[in-house]
Amino acid sequence: MNDNREYPKHFARFYDSIYIGMRDPADKEYYLQQIRHANGKVLEAGVGTGRLFKTALIEGADxxxxxxxxxxxxELYDKIEPDEHYRISRQSIVDFHLDVNFDLVIAPFRVISHIIRKEDQLKTLNNVYHHLTPGGTFIFDAFVPxxxxxxxxxxxxxxxxxxxxxGHKVTRTVTTRPNLMEQIxxxxxxxxxxxxGKTKKEHWTFPLRFFFRYELEHLVERSLFESHRIFGDFHDGPLTRGSKEFVVVCRKNKA
Ligand SMILES: C[S@@+](CC[C@H](N)C(=O)[O-])C[C@H]1O[C@@H](n2cnc3c(N)ncnc32)[C@H](O)[C@@H]1O
Incomplete structure (x- = not known):
């Protein structure tokens, strides 16, 4: 079993309106640079509405x-040509299977925070590892609590x-109930x-898993990845007391 929960339709509809402004300035250029430097195929796990994917495809990424x-x-299918739809499939990062190997796998913007159980987090890392070419890289990020x-x-x-x-007003209101013991x-x-003409209101409640630095280190060290580094921002900066992001770069050995 894993902890997948569907992003509901109304949330998907407004996802780009909310996050293009809120998230693009932080991570978009970083992930696009990684994609541009990849030597082969790239996979975005948790590709969502294609906030990053669509630009990468236009730039010629495989x-x-x-x-x-x-x-x-x-939302993503609507944005790309029908003859590119074969690139997308509905599968979980935990146990997806694709018959190709990738030079780079990315899971941008807190996809890992949707994987609640540690067994599934480990399965995720190992599953990604099996889909990488020798020398391949997996990059994911999580927020610093x-x-x-x-x-x-x-x-x-x-x-x-x-x-x-x-021209109609859209408002999002957030309420959170943290659970320190479950790290949720x-x-x-x-x-x-x-x-x-009618006001609509919808709620969506879901758990987000948060991680601490050494937990992430232990997790990656338990996985098949031979080496990794955790950065504190999207400019390859170190972890500091002020870091807001964990950017985790995992490497598979060449041979
Ligand atoms: C915050 S969005 C990020 C989307 C996109 N990567 C971006 O940067 O805009 C997280 C995405 O992860 C997806 N997701 C959640 N659990 C997943 C899982 N187990 N496997 C694959 N995708 C998952 C969600 O459906 C959602 O599209």
């Missing part, structure tokens, strides 16, 4: 994608407010938007 959410993938919010959580915090394509943040997103 890139593939897997994701467990049919709603997120529906902010202890202030792990203790307090958020209560009805509006983290996004903008207009949709019709139960997250509730409330989306409010206007549809055919």
């Amino acid at each position: 890139i593939y994608g897997v994701d467990t959410s049919s709603s997120m993938l529906a 902010d202890l202030k919010y792990i203790i307090k959580g958020f209560e009805n915090f509006v983290d996004f407010e903008d207009e949709d394509e019709f 943040i139960e997250t509730d997103f409330e989306l409010q938007w206007i549809d055919k």
Whole structure:
């Protein structure tokens, strides 16, 4: 069993509106650079709506994608030509199977935080390892837990407010219930938007797993990967007291 939970349709619909502004400045150029430097095929695991994938494909990357959410993938299918759809499949990073090997596998923007159980996290790493060519690289990121919010959580915090394509207001409100012992943040997103003149409101509640630095080190060391480094930002900077991201780069040996 693994811990997949579907991103619901309304969340997938507004995903790009929310995260292109919120996330692109942090990680997009970093992942695109890694893709440009890859010597062969690339896989984005947890490809979502194709926030990164679509640009990589336009730039000529031989890139593939897997994701467990049919709603997120529906958004991606709409953005790319039908003759490129073969690149995408609905599978989990934990146990996907593809008949090709990749020079680079990436799992950008907290895909690993959706894998709740440590057995599945280890399976994920080993499954990715088996899909890499010798000398291949796996890069994933996770957020550095902010202890202030792990203790307090958020209560009805509006983290996004903008207009949709019709000029109607869209609002996202976040409430979190952290569970330190399970290393889980139960997250509730409330989306409010206007549809055919009526106000719509939907909630989506899901767990996000958070990681500490040495747990990540132990996890990668238990896996088949022969070497790894953990950076503290998307500029290859070291981990420091102020780091907000864990950027984990795992390498498979050449021979
Ligand atoms: C925050 S989104 C990131 C999407 C994309 N990588 C990006 O950077 O915009 C996380 C994605 O991981 C997917 N996901 C969650 N659990 C997964 C799993 N077990 N295997 C593959 N994808 C998964 C979700 O459906 C979602 O599309």
